[in-house]
Amino acid sequence: MIAQQLASSIERRSGVSLWRQIADQILHAIAIGDFAENAALPPEMALAERYGVNRHTVRSAIAALVQDGVLRAEQGRGTFVLSRKRLSYPIGARTRFSTGLQGQTSERHILLLASTVEPASRRVAEALGLARGADVIRLETRGEADGRPVSRATAWFDAQRFAGIDAAMAETGSVTASLKRFAINDYLRQSTVLSARHADAADLADLDLQPGAIVLVTVAVNVTLDGQPIQFSESRFPAERVELRLSANDQAMP
Amino acid sequence: MIAQQLASSIERRSGVSLWRQIADQILHAIAIGDFAENAALPPEMALAERYGVNRHTVRSAIAALVQDGVLRAEQGRGTFVLSRKRLSYPIGARTRFSTGLQGQTSERHILLLASTVEPASRRVAEALGLARGADVIRLETRGEADGRPVSRATAWFDAQRFAGIDAAMAETGSVTASLKRFAINDYLRQSTVLSARHADAADLADLDLQPGAIVLVTVAVNVTLDGQPIQFSESRFPAERVELRLSANDQAMP
DNA sequence: AAAATTTGTCTATTGATATAGACAATTATA
DNA sequence: TATAATTGTCTATATCAATAGACAAATTTT
Numbered sequence: 418m419i420a421q422q423l424a425s426s427i428e429r430r431s432g433v434s435l436w437r438q439i440a441d442q443i444l445h446a447i448a449i450g451d452f453a454e455n456a457a458l459p460p461e462m463a464l465a466e467r468y469g470v471n472r473h474t475v476r477s478a479i480a481a482l483v484q485d486g487v488l489r490a491e492q493g494r495g496t497f498v499l500s501r502k503r504l505s506y507p508i509g510a511r512t513r514f515s516t517g518l519q520g521q522t523s524e525r526h527i528l529l530l531a532s533t534v535e536p537a538s539r540r541v542a543e544a545l546g547l548a549r550g551a552d553v554i555r556l557e558t559r560g561e562a563d564g565r566p567v568s569r570a571t572a573w574f575d576a577q578r579f580a581g582i583d584a585a586m587a588e589t590g591s592v593t594a595s596l597k598r599f600a601i602n603d604y605l606r607q608s609t610v611l612s613a614r615h616a617d618a619a620d621l622a623d624l625d626l627q628p629g630a631i632v633l634v635t636v637a638v639n640v641t642l643d644g645q646p647i648q649f650s651e652s653r654f655p656a657e658r659v660e661l662r663l664s665a666n667d668q669a670m671p
Numbered sequence: 672m673i674a675q676q677l678a679s680s681i682e683r684r685s686g687v688s689l690w691r692q693i694a695d696q697i698l699h700a701i702a703i704g705d706f707a708e709n710a711a712l713p714p715e716m717a718l719a720e721r722y723g724v725n726r727h728t729v730r731s732a733i734a735a736l737v738q739d740g741v742l743r744a745e746q747g748r749g750t751f752v753l754s755r756k757r758l759s760y761p762i763g764a765r766t767r768f769s770t771g772l773q774g775q776t777s778e779r780h781i782l783l784l785a786s787t788v789e790p791a792s793r794r795v796a797e798a799l800g801l802a803r804g805a806d807v808i809r810l811e812t813r814g815e816a817d818g819r820p821v822s823r824a825t826a827w828f829d830a831q832r833f834a835g836i837d838a839a840m841a842e843t844g845s846v847t848a849s850l851k852r853f854a855i856n857d858y859l860r861q862s863t864v865l866s867a868r869h870a871d872a873a874d875l876a877d878l879d880l881q882p883g884a885i886v887l888v889t890v891a892v893n894v895t896l897d898g899q900p901i902q903f904s905e906s907r908f909p910a911e912r913v914e915l916r917l918s919a920n921d922q923a924m925p
Numbered sequence: 926a927a928a929a930t931t932t933g934t935c936t937a938t939t940g941a942t943a944t945a946g947a948c949a950a951t952t953a954t955a
Numbered sequence: 956t957a958t959a960a961t962t963g964t965c966t967a968t969a970t971c972a973a974t975a976g977a978c979a980a981a982t983t984t985t
Binding site for chain 1: 931932941942
């Protein structure tokens, strides 16, 4: 009964192994709340029947999720759900990392992984309104909530105008706080483009994901109140841990 | 030089075959515009070296994309990109299917696949403000642009208030037009929740996707201007064909 | 205490995935 | 026209994924 919601369709000869497809579906069922924390998964034999596969194939899927810290298997008792539901990350004109997750986590912060100065690519130059090849600062950051990585972002700033923002980020752990040092007390998200893909090797490592994981990708431009571009960024969110939420209030312009 | 952007990281023993990972990366590179239409892919040997795999593995990836209509291989010449960039689907308080894609496609419409009356699940009842088990109409639709499926949606309406909306949808092919028959001339999107997952078997068939494809999922509630819930819906967008765009204007409340 | 349920481990076999090498067929280039 | 570059096809082999069956180990139920 509990698992009535679990989808039961898998594809053979797809280039994606059956055990991974099953693992993904279990993960999805947990993510949308079909299984409460500590709830028991259906027995291996029941899952095998449902998906029309061998018990060992189900065991491979479960083993991967146990390895991933999502499930806990106990001999003689059953297999149980460890991980909580996905974080709901609000997104809109006034998207801010820290305030957005309030109430869902007890602790959250942004970690600066690396920063470099480089010539602007076409894409970055266009977004920031700079000449192609102009110096930009690139910041690589990771967002963490309760010790779990929930985002991995790459952000670009005009190197001339925002010289030293890397140090400010390292110190404050906040984009909002860092921008205040450059006399920017408020800013808006001008545009956000959303897509999804499989995580690449670097993201797998940085976000502590298993191969085959999906990331939501947002490409965004932040602007000052009078429309000057400040920041161009690409953020990756692990789809198994985070969902993005557009609420009416967030969508409203200030 | 052309393929300088192509990522070159793949994971072994991940449950996802190497040829599928490579196919996904090529697809992604095309989707973000790294390859223009009719541009030549690097030769098979070059790709094999870049990914550190055998040429035959690259050939499997290319074969899948040729089968999928994304690439065209010509003996002696090379392999060329057929498909265009992703559609950019605007999303916000005033999301409408048809108007949103204007300028990007010459033709677009919504097809009603099926409709049924059923008791409301917990999720649907909560969203629509109905008692659990109350009758609701479920519409299954597919959005098409220039003959290509670009969305697959399931929508629920209060069966009492919107009796006959299935017929209206079949006739008009538009949610906006159908709602006008019920004296609703304007409506807003109250909330949107975004996630991503692998397409299930039904979506693979309906959206004409290859196994392993990723879909963006939006769960949304539409309300009247005074906040009464009208429609609850879950839409799936093939990530390889569609990206979702939040622009400042779309985010603004009217 | 006995029986039933459930996860854990082992062996064996089959099919899909990946590697390796050779050579043919077609097109572009020197 | 010869040469190089590129895709297409074939054979062979190794590894991973999936199936099948049997039984052990731990826990819960009767």
